[in-house]
Amino acid sequence: xxxxxxxxxxxxxxxxxxxxxxxxxxxxxxxxxxxxxxxxxxxxxxxxxxxxxxxxxxxxxxxxxxxxxxxxxxxxxxxxxxxxxxxxxxxxxxxxxxxxxxxxxxxxxxxxxxxxxxxxxxxxxxxxxxxxxxxxxxxxxxxxxxxxxxxxxxxxxxxxxxxxxxxxxxxxxxxxxxxxxxxxxxxxxxxxxxxxxxxxxxxxxxxxxxxxxxxxxxxxxxxxxxxxxxxxxxxxxxxxxxxxxxxxxxxxxxxxxxxxxxxxxxxxxxxxxxxxx
Ligand code: DGL
Numbered sequence: 029x030x031x032x033x034x035x036x037x038x039x040x041x042x043x044x045x046x047x048x049x050x051x052x053x054x055x056x057x058x059x060x061x062x063x064x065x066x067x068x069x070x071x072x073x074x075x076x077x078x079x080x081x082x083x084x085x086x087x088x089x090x091x092x093x094x095x096x097x098x099x100x101x102x103x104x105x106x107x108x109x110x111x112x113x114x115x116x117x118x119x120x121x122x123x124x125x126x127x128x129x130x131x132x133x134x135x136x137x138x139x140x141x142x143x144x145x146x147x148x149x150x151x152x153x154x155x156x157x158x159x160x161x162x163x164x165x166x167x168x169x170x171x172x173x174x175x176x177x178x179x180x181x182x183x184x185x186x187x188x189x190x191x192x193x194x195x196x197x198x199x200x201x202x203x204x205x206x207x208x209x210x211x212x213x214x215x216x217x218x219x220x221x222x223x224x225x226x227x228x229x230x231x232x233x234x235x236x237x238x239x240x241x242x243x244x245x246x247x248x249x250x251x252x253x254x255x256x257x258x259x260x261x262x263x264x265x266x267x268x269x270x271x272x273x274x275x276x277x278x279x280x281x282x283x284x285x286x287x288x289x290x291x292x293x294x295x296x297x298x299x300x301x302x303x304x305x
Contacts, residue, residue: 042065
């Protein structure tokens with residue numbers, strides 16, 4: 029592998045800002061990699077859209093990253109991961125890392141009693157993406173799912189320890205708690221932000237799985253296997269692109285990424301509509 033190939037960026041896309049929780053994990057696992065992030069902030073949320081629309085948008089998002097010359101794509105959005113992976117793998121030749129498979133593997137490994145809870149957007153839960161992936165690994169495992177759509181705006185508001193978040197969490201999570209789960213997959217980019225409240229509600233004996241951690245480990249394995257890891261010994265560059273105004277993205281990015289960002293560029297969503305070739 030020549031030097032030029034190894035220094036190509038890793039591309040990450042999400043429906044909006046939530047994918048920064050995955051970038052945060054990538055930065056701690058692979059600090060010297062260059063990263064290009066695309067957040068489709070003009071067309072978020074994906075979690076309440078049809079599979080056809082999410083597939084179409086995901087193909088456009090990935091094409092945008094391919095045009096940035098990325099060496100690998102991380103589909104940080106769980107909703108996109110739950111429906112668009114076959115279409116993405118058919119169209120693009122670069123390795124594609126998604127959230128469902130890696131999160132499911134981590135959950136199966138963590139569970140002692142074989143009862144796993146999944147929370148995600150309506151689309152992720154309706155597609156039963158996690159339960160299918162878990163059953164494929166071990167069909168004796170019982171999976172309990174709950175869509176938690178209100179967690180997304182709460183996280184974006186920064187309502188991390190807010191009483192309203194706790195109230196809603198109790199409502200969403202009570203059936204999973206009653207089912208006796210010992211492992212809970214945070215199957216949406218935003219949920220790691222609310223992990224403390226979620227943990228408080230489900231209790232300390234339930235292990236939370238952050239699919240972003242599992243995805244970062246998988247990216248590391250993949251780039252080592254393909255010998256395409258950055259050779260540089262200095263922190264990589266981070267470039268951010270969004271399809272709506274960059275200002276709001278920059279303002280709340282710190283909550284999701286754990287650091288301030290400034291270099292956010294805007295892509296006109298009309299450009300995305302015609303990007304595929
Ligand atoms: N990024 C989405 C996910 O992980 C959450 C936000 C949305 O609905 O687009 O499923």
